[in-house]
Amino acid sequence: MHKIYSLLSKKAQAYVETMELKEVLNILFFINNENFTRRDKEKLIAVHETILEYNTKEDIKEIRSPKEAYDFLKPKFIGNEQEEFHAIFLNTKKELSIQKWFSKAQQILVL
Numbered sequence: 001m002h003k004i005y006s007l008l009s010k011k012a013q014a015y016v017e018t019m020e021l022k023e024v025l026n027i028l029f030f031i032n033n034e035n036f037t038r039r040d041k042e043k044l045i046a047v048h049e050t051i052l053e054y055n056t057k058e059d060i061k062e063i064r065s066p067k068e069a070y071d072f073l074k075p076k077f078i079g080n081e082q083e084e085f086h087a088i089f090l091n092t093k094k095e096l097s098i099q100k101w102f103s104k105a106q107q108i109l110v111l
Contacts, residue, residue, distance in 0.1 A: 004047055012040045025051070051075075062095050063088065072096075 004021065005013055015035040016024045023029060025048050030036050036044070063069050073086055091097045 004044075007043045007047075008040050009037050012036045062093070063090060064094055
């Protein structure tokens with residue numbers, strides 16, 4: 001976290017000194033926090049978006065194990081404060097055919 005830590009103002013550095021990166025990059029944590037300057041917030045948002053972009057594995061065509069499914073979906077949950085429901089559908093060759101996101105507010109009909 002040292003390099004990200006060095007991007008922040010002195011006040012923000014002192015505030016996050018003992019925190020884990022996941023906590024610091026939680027948008028809901030820093031966006032309304034007075035310990036971060038406007039520039040700190042812009043930098044943290046940029047870092048958050050870069051991590052999401054880097055970790056998104058949209059090029060996955062085949063999922064052969066629960067671990068691979070987890071690795072595929074994990075980036076979509078970074079920084080979420082509330083539970084979400086995602087479903088991935090595979091064909092008989094274990095190839096990704098559909099990815100569906102259901103908002104927490106939607107009702108899900110199971111047949």
